[in-house]
Amino acid sequence: MRAHLPISKAFVKLGNYLTDFCENDNDSFSSFNETLVRAEQQNGWFTRENIIFALRQWSKLLTDENLSQWLSKYDFQVDNAPKVIGIVMAGNIPLVGFHDLLCVLLSGNKVLAKLSSNDKVLLPFLADYLIQQEPLLAERIEFTEGKLENFDAVIATGSNNTGRYFEYYFGKKPNIIRKNRSSVAILTGNESNSELEALGEDIFRYYGLGCRNVSKIFVPQGYDFDAFYKAVFKFQDVIHQHKYANNYDYNKAVYLMSDFKILDNGFLVLKEDEGFSSPIAALFYSRYDSLEKLRNQLSEQEEQIQCIVSGEAQSGEVIFGDTQKPRLDDYADGVDTLEFLLQL
Known part of the structure; x- marks a missing residue:
């Protein structure tokens, strides 16, 4: 045995x-x-x-x-x-x-x-x-x-x-x-309402505190955020958690005082930012021209990224709603923990 x-x-x-x-x-x-x-x-x-x-x-x-x-x-x-x-x-x-x-x-x-x-x-x-x-x-x-x-x-x-x-x-x-690692999502503008709702789970579960939580989204040029905000509205009760609400108020105030252009729905601030790791109650976004170029860029930055979420879920990517449902062989940072231990 x-x-x-x-x-x-x-x-x-x-x-x-x-x-x-x-x-x-x-x-x-x-x-x-x-x-x-x-x-x-x-x-x-x-x-x-x-x-x-x-x-x-x-x-x-x-x-x-x-x-x-x-x-x-x-x-x-x-x-x-x-x-x-x-x-x-x-x-x-x-x-x-x-x-x-x-x-x-x-x-x-x-x-x-x-x-x-x-x-x-x-x-x-x-x-x-x-x-x-x-x-x-x-x-x-x-x-x-x-x-x-x-x-x-x-x-x-x-x-x-x-x-x-x-x-x-x-x-x-x-x-x-x-x-530190962060998770990102790739949107094309063709997502269904149910897919965007599932993305909300990736963003708001555990109040966004996990490295598998989506803290940055990539959207195509000219993307209309109305569909996104409509879909994630079901998570509005997150603002009733006082620690989350305090972070929302603070980060929103900092962005407004700094004259940053933001989008806001009362419980989630969207800010255009090249960074991956957004603060609690905020979500960074960047615009892209080419999906191929974007995936190449993300491949070059893989050491900063825990999960890539997309509707297509290409090899190594995660479908909407599944970032906080890892498999047993989904190792943090891509390092096979069990293999490491067995080689000692």
Whole structure:
């Protein structure tokens, strides 16, 4: 039996548990509900709706079929001694570090995780559940508050600034260091209303805080934004989240005082800007002349881009509405985490 199989079974049980929770929330889940309440109290961006969305995506992924199909592509060595893998987790969206934990454990290694202060309660709860299903994991999962020490390799996720810090401290060990990335969408003007509504999901899910959220759109010359604004109007309630509203008010005020030309519908500011990473409650856009030239340009800038969304969804692109529904083999920054771990 390959070393990862007992652990894989524990994740399948976790997937079933998450499915039951998302579909049949009742008194038997009181401790999990309390955990969700604490997560929202700790981080105002983590609304129950968004946490449930994240849990539901994982419940769909953690099936025996999905895990087996994913793992079948890799060569697992039974006799490899477990190595300690330090994981520095981000906390921008709920459970954003879960995939790294999954990869480390399935590769037969040990997790030494430093949680983000913004996401400190959800992952330990799920880890406790996994340990209940497979006691072996009690020796394979450790969370630390302090400095990462005594590890064999590291996976660290942060900003461009923290990335330089990570490279300084972790550069001598095998590592995956992730920095800022943004997601973009290509519009042609031929999108249906349902496609533009789906794009709204890519923009507004998690309030736009994820690297897979669309923060920039490319539109053809002469593009009329009326259809876009009409389609995303269904997301208007986002403005009732006070943290989002504060960002909307601030960024709109900054743009107006700076005499930038903007478009505005009361909850989303559109600004023409060559950058990829727009602030919360704003969306950058640029105009293009040729789709071929645009895709060539984006190819040259691929190190800044997490997802490209389009109606055509050419190779490597994502269809509208699916940016926050990654597959198990959708690796952050395009680096195969599991292969990295198996080569250690």
